[in-house]
Amino acid sequence: MPPSLEMPPVTPEAAFGRELRRLREAQGWSLDAFGTRVGYSGTMIGYFERAKRPVPEKFVTSAEETLGLKGELVALWKEIDPKTAPRWFRQWPKIESAAVSIRTWEPLVVPGLMQTPEYARVLLSAEPGAAKEQVEELVQTRLQRQSIFQGASPPMYAAVIDEGVLRRPIGGKSVMKAQLEHLIALMDHPKITLQVVPTEVGATPGLLGGFAIAQLPSGPDAAYLESASNGQVTDRVDEVRAISLRYDTIRAWAHPLHVTRSVIRELTERYGDE
Structure with a gap:
């Protein structure tokens, strides 16, 4: 038997270009004819179809209107739009939504799935050169990820964070108070647990960075x-096994659930008193 040949994966840019070409040709328009209708040169339309140039939002809006669409191209464009999420991260929300359990460790900030909109907005605004519109789109994307807890069968979610996360005043007192109150509320969810590693532990194997592990059905x-x-998404067995071992080691240092709740309550009151 001849060796099987795997086709390379279709990138979001290529998928957008193919669909754009299909829609244009279905109308019987040449590149120039379509370009005249949407305000771009035929040469540039060709670049978009061959995934050789970034596709601006203005073009997508004009193409949707010209072709009489209802969001089909927009949906494809959002897969390649850098404002929606970095390309390297786009695979992870799909994994989150399919997971039966997620274990996560965060040494510096509240995990994304547990952030309030205000807390997320402050974090995302700190990115160098972040525009207001871009920040708002990223906030909405983060909130959309959190909808996995609202489904009929949400995943088991076990978060472990460093105590320093609770003490770092992201956004000031009011933002942090609301964020900590939100964490306490989330702990009432039957499928969410949160544990805090006390600062007196000192060095742990998690200080080099955060991570998450998803168990899929x-x-x-x-x-x-x-x-x-x-970031990096991996399903290599040896890498995932090593990360799981690191998570278990970190969690061994964490406060039990009832102590964690007390720690968060105490710090919430402090933010209210200051």
Whole structure:
């Protein structure tokens, strides 16, 4: 038998270009004819179709109107729009939504699935060069990820955070008070647990960065690792196993659930009194 040949995956940019070409040709328009209708040159339309140039939002809006669409191109464009989420991260929300359990560790900030809109907005605004509109889109994307807890069968979610996360005044007293109150409320969810590693523990194997591990109903588990510039999603068995071991080691140092709740309540009151 001849060796099987795997087709390379279709990138979001290529998928958008293919659909754009299909829709244009279905109308019987040449590149130039379509370009005249949407205010772009035929050459640039060709670049978009071949995924050779970034596609601006203005073009997508004009193309949707010209082609009489109802969001089809917008949906494809959001997969390649850098404002929606970094390209390296886009795979992870899909994994989250399919997972039966998620274990996460965060040494610096509240995990994304547990953030209030105000807390998330302050964090995302701290990114160099972040525009207000871009920040708002990213906040909405983060809130949309949190909808996994509202479904009929949400995943088991076990978060472990460093105590310093609770003490770092992201956004000031009012933002932190609301965030900590939100954490206490989330702990009442039957499928969410939160534990805090006390600062007196000192060094732990988690100080180098946050991560999350997702158990899927079928196929290998997956892990997401954070870094300063980007992140990494992996399903390599050896890597996921090593990350799981690190999580278990960190969690062994964490306060029990009832102590964690007391710690968060105490700090919430402090933010209210200051």
